[in-house]
Amino acid sequence: MKIQHRESERHVLTIVVDNEPGILAKITGLFTARGYNIDSLTVADISEDHHISRITVVTNGPPPVIDQIMAQLERLVPVHKVTDLTDEGPHVERELALIKVAGKGEDRVEALRLADVFRASVVDTTTSSFIFELTGTPEKIDSFVALMRELGLVEVGRTGIVGMMRGAEAA
Template identity: 85%
Template sequence: MMKIKQEQSERHVLTITVDNEAGILAKIAGLFTARGYNIDSLTVADISENHSISRITIVTHGPPAVIDQIHAQLDRLVPVHKVVDLTEMGAHVEREMALVKVAGTGDARVEALRLADVFRAKVVDTTTSSFVFELTGTPDKIDRFVSLMRELGLVEVGRTGVVGMMRGAEAA
């Protein structure tokens, strides 16, 4: 009996520098959708003084061949200036920001504040029955914080998605 070798799915962080024009995000998302690729996280921001260039950060999963295909197809889109796979490039920094609303009173409220302190989450809104925490860190750190808050009265979570950058003095 022959076993079929399954390629291991890997997480990749792609940064894409594009012309800041209407429809480019739809083109890139369409490229992923049409080929059945999933986008785990997506962020977009204007990065130039004259507002002509944007940076898109996409987190996706797939076997190396699929990631290479995504990279090649993104490179072929006309308004795309540069595609960098931060995962392939080596050491890089990733951060995500989240707002986490937790409702509770008494001991649960005290414990939520204690955990927020441990995770260096900042209280950005408070009422007598709830908090909204702001937390910045790796996706894993945010996942752990949210998981702990579920036990204490998690109401709502909003996440920005990952942004990433190569370590060191050079641009990616």
């Protein structure tokens, strides 16, 4: 009898939690305990009284493992809601990046031209470098960074992915 292994799939999970010490460690511990990597992790306060936060986790795993992780997340006391945006349907994902590029002459001109094509904003400039701000899908940011490598990429800072379901309802 041949055992079939389901392929790993990318999943974007949102977790609404009480904003309390140690909750992030508990959540990341569930992934660590199963040997699954977190590709992206963002956390933000989402309530006026600062008591509720929203955590967005991007990970890869077979659907049964993701289902198990979600079930265990839902059992944690400070967790209010867990949503797998990937399984729920159409959603929007965005990431913010700051990209520092150093260069002179034609490389500098080309970096500015490409930034315009990608709708990146110049948020800092010196006579020898730029810092671009770019918002978009991870693939868009990856493409821009790859092009900047050829023109003098110095440093990249990325926020991680945030996601939200399309339509009027909250996820």
